[in-house]
Amino acid sequence: MSFFKNIFKKPTPERKLNNVKELTLGDIIVLSDSFGLPAALRAQEFQVTAVNSYEFENKTQAEWVLQGNDNTELYLTLDVDDKTYLKFSLKILHQDIETLFDLEQFAEVFDEPGQAQLARIADSSTTSGWSSEIYQQSSYAQVGYFHRKDYRKDELSPYQGKDSGEQFELYSLFDEDQDKGVDIEVWQDGDTEVFLTLFKPTSDIVDMYPGS
Numbered sequence: 001m002s003f004f005k006n007i008f009k010k011p012t013p014e015r016k017l018n019n020v021k022e023l024t025l026g027d028i029i030v031l032s033d034s035f036g037l038p039a040a041l042r043a044q045e046f047q048v049t050a051v052n053s054y055e056f057e058n059k060t061q062a063e064w065v066l067q068g069n070d071n072t073e074l075y076l077t078l079d080v081d082d083k084t085y086l087k088f089s090l091k092i093l094h095q096d097i098e099t100l101f102d103l104e105q106f107a108e109v110f111d112e113p114g115q116a117q118l119a120r121i122a123d124s125s126t127t128s129g130w131s132s133e134i135y136q137q138s139s140y141a142q143v144g145y146f147h148r149k150d151y152r153k154d155e156l157s158p159y160q161g162k163d164s165g166e167q168f169e170l171y172s173l174f175d176e177d178q179d180k181g182v183d184i185e186v187w188q189d190g191d192t193e194v195f196l197t198l199f200k201p202t203s204d205i206v207d208m209y210p211g212s
Contacts, residue, residue: 017208020078020086023048023064024150026211032204038129040072041088048211053151055165056144060151079199086202089183089195090130097194099124100131109171109184114140118173118182130196132175135182139172 017027025048033043046066054061054077064076075089097106101118108116118135145165147156157164171184181197 015210017210020076020202020205020208021062023051023208024211025049025051028209028211029066029205030207030209032206034204037200037204038198040068040070040129041074044068044072046072046074050148051150051152053147053149053156053165054144055147055151055156056142060156062150062152075195084202085199086204088198088200090126090198091193091195092127096124096126100127109137109173110186112140114171116173127196130180130198132177132180135173135175135180137171137173139170141186142170142172144168144170 017023020029023029027048028045029048030045031037031041031043035042046068048064049067050065052063052065054063061077066074066076068074073091075091077087077089079085079087092100097103099122100120102121105116105118109118114137116137118137120131120133123131145156145167147165149156167188169186171186172181174181179199181199183195183197185193185195187193
């Protein structure tokens with residue numbers, strides 16, 4: 001009987017992607033050719049190479065790690081308020097920070113009460129199209145936890161141990177239009193990571209393909 005069941009078994013329908021929230025490992029997104037996007041993103045395809053989770057006091061969000069054809073690595077989250085926006089994050093190196101900002105001014109981000117203002121000096125080839133002229137600090141030492149797992153599939157552990165999140169402090173700044181920003185993550189071991197962030201409408205993803 002099982003033999004005949006196998007013969008007449010209906011094929012599994014191909015998975016369809018209708019919303020960015022459905023993206024998972026191996027999926028591919030195609031971005032628009034809008035001149036509002038940096039050249040590194042414009043009309044490019046990116047594949048999801050990992051799905052992580054950020055956990056804060058009042059929300060948990062998925063982070064999709066994206067790999068481009070030229071090995072460009074980006075991070076995508078969804079910024080959900082009255083509308084939903086794509087938040088792209090680009091990790092930058094110390095030399096990029098030195099080119100972008102005065103380092104003494106940059107250090108004020110870590111001073112209480114967290115009201116620093118950053119003025120762009122110049123772009124590097126990496127940050128062109130990502131940066132804004134002026135940023136104003138909006139958050140100071142916000143505690144979060146980073147999990148190397150997809151919370152949509154796996155429950156996040158609140159306990160210490162190998163499944164617990166990695167604690168960090170988040171410092172954020174935005175430009176006047178709040179469509180570009182800077183995120184700074186300071187980890188418990190003192191390691192500091194700096195990201196330029198870009199907020200775009202979800203319509204800037206013009207196509208999505210399920211992974212094989």
